[in-house]
Amino acid sequence: MLKFERVNSFFFVVVLLVYTFEVPKFLYFFIFLVWLVITIIGSFHIRWNYHLKALHSNPHTNKKQVAITFDDGPNLEFTPQILTFLKKHNIKATFFCVGKQIENHPKLFNQIVNQGHVVGNHSYSHSNNFGFFSHKKVLDDVNKCNELIYENLNVNSNLFRPPFGVTNPAIRKAIAKTRHHVIGWNVRSLDTKIKNPEKILKRITKRLKPGDVILLHDTNKRTLVVLEQLLLFLHEHQFETTTVDKLFEIEAYV
Numbered sequence: 139m140l141k142f143e144r145v146n147s148f149f150f151v152v153v154l155l156v157y158t159f160e161v162p163k164f165l166y167f168f169i170f171l172v173w174l175v176i177t178i179i180g181s182f183h184i185r186w187n188y189h190l191k192a193l194h195s196n197p198h199t200n201k202k203q204v205a206i207t208f209d210d211g212p213n214l215e216f217t218p219q220i221l222t223f224l225k226k227h228n229i230k231a232t233f234f235c236v237g238k239q240i241e242n243h244p245k246l247f248n249q250i251v252n253q254g255h256v257v258g259n260h261s262y263s264h265s266n267n268f269g270f271f272s273h274k275k276v277l278d279d280v281n282k283c284n285e286l287i288y289e290n291l292n293v294n295s296n297l298f299r300p301p302f303g304v305t306n307p308a309i310r311k312a313i314a315k316t317r318h319h320v321i322g323w324n325v326r327s328l329d330t331k332i333k334n335p336e337k338i339l340k341r342i343t344k345r346l347k348p349g350d351v352i353l354l355h356d357t358n359k360r361t362l363v364v365l366e367q368l369l370l371f372l373h374e375h376q377f378e379t380t381t382v383d384k385l386f387e388i389e390a391y392v
């Protein structure tokens with residue numbers, strides 16, 4: 139798989155060769171363009187592990203299990219509905235919570251944990267500009283969310299999922315300091331973008347296999363509709379559900 143440093147070294151050698159052979163100038167621009175495209179795609183595809191090592195799935199699991207994850211809550215309108223549904227079906231999931239949402243809804247945040255679900259850090263701000271933050275700003279943002287988790291649970295979160303799944307050198311440097319396990323996904327539902335629940339469900343179930351990590355959001359009504367159908371599918375195909383710490387055999391809290 140492509141890695142940021144390896145790609146940079148490769149392009150450095152290419153530029154040296156081009157320089158040595160005195161080729162037309164437009165080639166420099168072309169080489170830069172190719173480098174830029176690879177780097178942008180790598181930064182937006184957490185599964186490439188382009189900037190840092192993230193856990194996306196565990197195909198080596200010896201159980202027929204998948205992990206359902208919910209991002210961007212706790213959400214006052216939809217998280218309670220999802221919690222009620224999960225409780226009814228005795229399902230445990232992982233919630234990657236946004237710090238400012240924890241700050242606004244601490245009771246709901248505690249309810250998630252009290253129901254036996256696992257929570258992880260999904261940054262404090264979930265800013266649209268998170269991918270452009272300096273390493274110091276990323277560190278402050280992630281630590282701020284961690285502090286809120288600690289205030290509520292008396293434990294430090296050991297799991298981090300970057301907002302939008304974006305990674306870059308600043309995020310890598312910050313996470314090297316916080317020492318979180320970075321958790322990605324390998325089944326992206328696009329439940330915040332696709333309007334039709336059936337299409338979302340199809341995206342999730344078409345190639346679902348043991349060890350997969352499913353990305354959903356507890357921020358809209360569609361997700362609840364999808365969840366109901368997804369649980370029927372899982373039951374029908376004898377899939378169990380688990381939390382990401384158990385799937386990857388790591389500690390959720392330290």
Ligand SMILES: [Zn+2]
Pocket residue numbers: 209210260264300301302
């Ligand atoms: Zn998010």
